[in-house]
């Protein structure tokens with residue numbers, strides 16, 4: 001497969017950074033992470049498990065793709081020494097501002113950086129975490145190598161991320177979005193039809209589109225959206241011992257914030273959607289669209305030159 005050239009990469013990355021700097025809750029197109037109650041229903045149990053695993057790993061933590069710093073700040077409030085990095089200077093600035101408003105003994109260190117090219121310090125962290133970011137990273141293999149080098153021996157890589165819905169699930173989601181009453185009018189939804197190829201594209205298709213300069217399979221404002229959806233688990237498994245790997249939220253999480261329902265039944269309906277998602281998982285009718293991974297760097301690297 002052709003490799004994306006530097007100039008094009010720089011242009012696309014600037015677009016990606018601008019996108020993340022400008023993301024705001026959109027009443028016409030609500031997302032689950034902008035609605036605290038919906039997030040609570042679908043993700044909070046797993047999120048609490050994630051935070052609890054981070055806290056048990058040791059004092060020094062690096063967060064990859066920290067956004068506006070909410071998780072990094074929560075960890076600093078629990079007395080962890082946190083470093084955090086994100087692509088978007090605007091988001092990092094907002095995170096620093098929030099940190100200044102909190103009475104923290106050890107405020108997190110927030111830096112701007114591109115996870116595709118960043119070099120991390122060696123053997124530095126007890127734990128490296130990534131929440132909802134790895135699926136945006138083009139060079140996920142390189143980043144996993146950096147993470148491994150930067151963890152102390154026995155250190156932990158903790159990940160919660162989107163690993164994608166298969167083609168059929170995406171088509172069904174698009175169809176249900178098109179026909180059900182949502183916050184967007186039918187006329188506005190019809191205008192979104194040119195986004196369908198990007199929505200249903202596989203990781204392979206997206207990578208080809210990037211390398212060949214084709215725009216159709218890419219999200220316009222966020223060209224690296226879902227660029228590593230299917231390789232996250234594979235790339236981590238190649239380099240680390242897997243302690244836990246579990247997928248969740250296969251399908252209905254996607255529709256829950258979008259379907260227009262009276263306020264009085266909105267959250268009961270969301271709970272029903274959540275139960276349906278859990279049933280799909282338990283009956284093994286579908287794999288989760290999100291994954292939780294706890295991965296460990298071996299205590300001592302085995303020397304490939306020595307054999308019995």
Ligand SMILES: C[S@@+](CC[C@H](N)C(=O)[O-])C[C@H]1O[C@@H](n2cnc3c(N)ncnc32)[C@H](O)[C@@H]1O
Pocket residue numbers: 016017020021064065066067068085086087088091113114115116130131132133136137224
């Ligand atoms: C879905 S948001 C998640 C933010 C945060 N982790 C959270 O859970 O709220 C994805 C984040 O990844 C960051 N990001 C995307 N590409 C990146 C890159 N190449 N290097 C560093 N950060 C990146 C974005 O700026 C954005 O803040």
